[in-house]
Amino acid sequence: MVSLIDYTLDEALRRRVPQSAIAGILDTLQKYNVEMHDISLEHMPEYRNILSDASLLERLRCRVAPSISELSKACGMGFKKMAVVWSNKLNPVSLSKLEAALYAVRNAGAEPFLCIEDASRSYYAEFDVYWPIIERYDVQRLIYCDSSSAMDPFIVRRSLMELLETAICPVEFCASNTFGLATANSLAALKAGVEHIGTSVNGVGPKGRTAMEELLMAVRHLWKGQTPPGYTLADDCSSILSAMKMEVRVDKAIIGANVFAHESGIHVDGIAKNPELYEMIKPEEVGLKRQLVIGKHSGTASLKYKFREWEMELEQDDAVQMLEQVRELAEQQKNPLTDLQLMDLYRRRLIFIHE
Amino acid sequence: MQSKVSFQLVDTTMRDGEQTAGVVFSQEEKLQMAVKLDEAGIPWIEAGIPAMGRREQETLKEMLSLPLRATLIAWNRADEADIRASIACGFSHIHLSLPVSDLHIQFKLKKSREWVLERLQHILQFTKSFGCTVFVGAEDASRADPEFLLQYADVASRFGAERLRYADTVGCLDPFETFSRVNHLVSRSSLPVEFHGHNDFGLAAANTLSAFHAGAALASVTISGIGERAGNASLEEVVTSMSHLYRFSCGLQLPVLPELTHLLSRASGRPIQTYRSVMTAMNG
Numbered sequence: 001m002v003s004l005i006d007y008t009l010d011e012a013l014r015r016r017v018p019q020s021a022i023a024g025i026l027d028t029l030q031k032y033n034v035e036m037h038d039i040s041l042e043h044m045p046e047y048r049n050i051l052s053d054a055s056l057l058e059r060l061r062c063r064v065a066p067s068i069s070e071l072s073k074a075c076g077m078g079f080k081k082m083a084v085v086w087s088n089k090l091n092p093v094s095l096s097k098l099e100a101a102l103y104a105v106r107n108a109g110a111e112p113f114l115c116i117e118d119a120s121r122s123y124y125a126e127f128d129v130y131w132p133i134i135e136r137y138d139v140q141r142l143i144y145c146d147s148s149s150a151m152d153p154f155i156v157r158r159s160l161m162e163l164l165e166t167a168i169c170p171v172e173f174c175a176s177n178t179f180g181l182a183t184a185n186s187l188a189a190l191k192a193g194v195e196h197i198g199t200s201v202n203g204v205g206p207k208g209r210t211a212m213e214e215l216l217m218a219v220r221h222l223w224k225g226q227t228p229p230g231y232t233l234a235d236d237c238s239s240i241l242s243a244m245k246m247e248v249r250v251d252k253a254i255i256g257a258n259v260f261a262h263e264s265g266i267h268v269d270g271i272a273k274n275p276e277l278y279e280m281i282k283p284e285e286v287g288l289k290r291q292l293v294i295g296k297h298s299g300t301a302s303l304k305y306k307f308r309e310w311e312m313e314l315e316q317d318d319a320v321q322m323l324e325q326v327r328e329l330a331e332q333q334k335n336p337l338t339d340l341q342l343m344d345l346y347r348r349r350l351i352f353i354h355e
Numbered sequence: 356m357q358s359k360v361s362f363q364l365v366d367t368t369m370r371d372g373e374q375t376a377g378v379v380f381s382q383e384e385k386l387q388m389a390v391k392l393d394e395a396g397i398p399w400i401e402a403g404i405p406a407m408g409r410r411e412q413e414t415l416k417e418m419l420s421l422p423l424r425a426t427l428i429a430w431n432r433a434d435e436a437d438i439r440a441s442i443a444c445g446f447s448h449i450h451l452s453l454p455v456s457d458l459h460i461q462f463k464l465k466k467s468r469e470w471v472l473e474r475l476q477h478i479l480q481f482t483k484s485f486g487c488t489v490f491v492g493a494e495d496a497s498r499a500d501p502e503f504l505l506q507y508a509d510v511a512s513r514f515g516a517e518r519l520r521y522a523d524t525v526g527c528l529d530p531f532e533t534f535s536r537v538n539h540l541v542s543r544s545s546l547p548v549e550f551h552g553h554n555d556f557g558l559a560a561a562n563t564l565s566a567f568h569a570g571a572a573l574a575s576v577t578i579s580g581i582g583e584r585a586g587n588a589s590l591e592e593v594v595t596s597m598s599h600l601y602r603f604s605c606g607l608q609l610p611v612l613p614e615l616t617h618l619l620s621r622a623s624g625r626p627i628q629t630y631r632s633v634m635t636a637m638n639g
Binding site: 149150151152153154155157178179180181183184185187188191211214217218221222223249250251252253254256258259260261262263264266267269270273274276277278279280281291293295296297324327328330331334335336 | 407
């Protein structure tokens with residue numbers, strides 16, 4: 001099962017979400033196999049209270065620069081897990097700085113992680129210098145970051161497969177989403193054999209992350225893999241975002257309110273015959289509902305389907321004639337018709353016929 | 356990685372994009388988008404569906420009268436009335452679509468594979484009789500039997516189609532599946548392949564890049580990825596990722612992309628996307 005490293009909390013802290021909302025976010029994320037939350041040290045001073053919860057502290061991993069002041073601040077706060085953020089600049093002076101930082105983490109009784117920010121710019125053989133250091137300080141994991149979005153899925157798979165051949169510790173992958181490839185790149189990392197993936201709800205984060213909901217549902221539906229149930233996924237993501245004063249876009253993959261809305265005649269006709277024709281996931285699997293939208297692209301089948309939902313039968317001739325009016329109205333108002341508008345058209349039509 | 360210099364984009368913002376539930380573009384907006392897409396250097400624009408009626412036909416005629424370098428394409432079902440409507444508008448480039456998965460053939464058409472092949476042959480002959488250039492769409496190709504898809508491509512090729520669209524209608528491919536399926540089709544069929552991705556799992560742009568590596572000659576995109584459900588492959592994502600990762604321009608002017616994004620946002624009534632990749636970076 002894929003293990004998730006969450007970056008949603010970090011974004012919530014960056015956006016200064018009130019402390020009272022943090023517990024709710026954390027509880028909700030617990031449903032989705034989140035192993036730990038990666039957070040930046042710079043956001044912590046305002047949220048020190050949450051660190052008094054010992055069980056939460058076990059699930060937090062603090063990102064620290066390899067500097068004495070940051071390390072001592074993080075040690076003072078009592079973090080149990082620390083990721084030393086490192087740029088892959090290789091020279092003996094810089095490596096001794098890294099060793100000093102890892103030593104300080106160990107010395108504070110915390111577990112060290114090595115986060116290489118620009119790993120995607122490096123050739124796998126370059127990592128050979130890190131393995132002895134990783135062994136010496138018992139570094140828990142190498143965090144392979146594509147912070148500059150320099151990779152496509154094929155490059156990710158190849159690079160990580162090569163890296164895993166020589167790696168002496170588990171590898172974690174963390175994508176950025178500058179070009180919209182983060183979810184695909186994370187799937188590629190899983191293909192390569194990496195088990196720990198950095199994600200955030202809706203992909204939030206300054207450069208974007210892998211969207212948690214997309215990764216989980218892709219693994220479940222495209223690969224038939226095991227992931228936590230998603231029956232409340234859309235609601236959960238939406239409430240987490242709303243705590244951050246953000247909205248889920250209506251067409252956001254997996255969780256958008258409109259991803260199960262159908263308007264075009266061909267699609268509605270298909271959905272009426274068998275929803276699988278145009279839906280890979282059942283709406284209820286992510287806690288959403290199918291919607292039928294009547295608008296410019298509706299067909300007669302859509303109108304009949306809509307009326308059948310109201311337990312009314314619409315004759316073919318009526319549907320054909322109403323459709324023209326529906327399209328004109330939708331175009332005029334640049335919006336689909338409301339149920340009331342549709343009913344109104346139907347009533348007027350009846351009056352017209354009986355006159 | 357293999358590089359195909361001939362790779363081109365087909366913009367379908369005004370066809371698949373406008374089919375988004377709840378989205379309606381005005382005539383003026385459609386004309387503006389066509390002009391701006393042309394300015395960006397898009398070689399192909401899928402302009403709309405003439406069979407939708409008189410008002411749509413008027414818009415499409417207006418669009419056809421614009422002095423564009425891009426070629427406008429009409430989308431059609433495999434239906435004579437649809438084709439006639441497109442011809443009447445003045446289209447010379449016709450896209451016609453039929454489903455190819457057994458699921459669609461059985462439940463939507465309630466027909467057989469044989470019927471699909473016969474229908475394709477008939478409608479191709481009919482359309483070609485008007486002297487049109489014809490492109491053929493294979494709806495739900497990603498869930499179809501690959502061997503049947505080859506038969507479909509073979510009929511399309513024999514009866515004069517000039518391109519085959521591989522539609523991942525429900526967005527169910529990952530980039531590795533896309534590569535192997537498109538590669539299989541490209542190596543076995545004589546027709547240029549166009550990949551048409553959907554974003555149901557957030558993979559449309561990545562799948563489009565895979566199709567490029569697999570030898571697809573073209574790919575469908577929409578401005579800001581607008582489209583049914585979770586949308587299509589985004590023009591901005593595909594163009595900028597190819598430019599950044601492969602130094603491949605797709606022949607497009609990148610500086611026009613933000614203007615296209617703003618135009619689409621106003622026309623669709625949807626705010627500029629945040630947390631969807633390059634659009635945020637471009638628009639602050």
